[in-house]
Amino acid sequence: KTKLAVSPTRLTLVEASVTDIGGGGDGKPGACHYEVEIATPEAAELEADIGRGSLSVSNWTDPIRVRLRWGEIEFEAIGPLSADCVECSIEGSGIEGKFRYAVGKGNVGVEGLTGSVDGLTHGDTVLRWTKMNPGSQVSITSRVGDVILEIPKTIPLSLDLRVPKGEIYSRLKPSEVVVNSQELRRGIPVTVVAESGNLRLLH
Numbered sequence: 320k321t322k323l324a325v326s327p328t329r330l331t332l333v334e335a336s337v338t339d340i341g342g343g344g345d346g347k348p349g350a351c352h353y354e355v356e357i358a359t360p361e362a363a364e365l366e367a368d369i370g371r372g373s374l375s376v377s378n379w380t381d382p383i384r385v386r387l388r389w390g391e392i393e394f395e396a397i398g399p400l401s402a403d404c405v406e407c408s409i410e411g412s413g414i415e416g417k418f419r420y421a422v423g424k425g426n427v428g429v430e431g432l433t434g435s436v437d438g439l440t441h442g443d444t445v446l447r448w449t450k451m452n453p454g455s456q457v458s459i460t461s462r463v464g465d466v467i468l469e470i471p472k473t474i475p476l477s478l479d480l481r482v483p484k485g486e487i488y489s490r491l492k493p494s495e496v497v498v499n500s501q502e503l504r505r506g507i508p509v510t511v512v513a514e515s516g517n518l519r520l521l522h
Contacts, residue, residue: 362398380415408442426464440464443516450474457509466513469521475506476522485517 362381367374373391376383380398387404392411394400399416402409405423413431420427422440430447435455438444443464451474459466465485470476480487511518 382416443467448474451507455507457507457511459510460512461514461516463515464513465516465519466511467519467521468509468511470509472522474522477506477508479508479510480518480520481512482516482518484515485513487518487520489518489520490522 362379364381365376365379365383367384368386369388369390371389372387373393374385374387375393376397377395378397379394382399383394383397383401385392385400385402385404387402387407389406390404391407392402392404392409394411394414396413397411397415399418400414401417401419403421404425407422407425409420409422409425409427409429411429414429415433417435418429418432418438419436420438420440422438422442424441426442426444427438427440428443428445430449432446432448433450434452436446436457436459438458439460439462441462441464443466444459444461445467446459447469448471450471457468459468511520
């Protein structure tokens with residue numbers, strides 16, 4: 320069963336325990352597959368807590384917070400997103416606002432970013448910005464996997480790139496890929512740590 324709570328400013332989807340559905344009547348969980356579709360005249364703050372499954376969201380401008388133990392998160396044209404999951408993939412396009420994620424195991428691939436990103440994952444990371452709002456900051460850590468970032472060339476950056484076991488591939492001059500370089504100090508702060516992988520920066 321699924322509990323759905325709606326208020327004027329928040330919409331919460333919580334997965335509850337499922338027993339005796341497709342099981343042997345002994346109280347042990349059986350196989351259960353279900354889908355919940357939510358459509359509202361206008362967006363509201365969304366909070367989802369999902370054990371095993373997926374979340375797909377589109378055209379949702381208010382903040383979204385997701386906790387997922389196993390599955391997928393997919394989206395298109397949304398507002399700020401905060402995602403915590405044990406094992407999952409995050410894919411989508413179009414985030415207006417901050418993107419925060421913590422993925423225990425899985426890949427992250429997002430395009431159409433416009434603002435700050437604060438992320439940690441054990442997997443590959445591909446992020447593409449169309450612009451960066453004033454005051455944006457980027458902090459990305461990949462424990463295992465490669466990192467690919469694409470940022471418009473017109474955006475000045477202040478870079479801190481650390482790749483202890485891999486390589487950095489970039490069109491930037493070697494003198495630009497340093498911590499707080501004098502030339503780029505007034506740019507958007509971008510910190511990337513690829514602990515066991517390569518970094519490709521397209522700028």
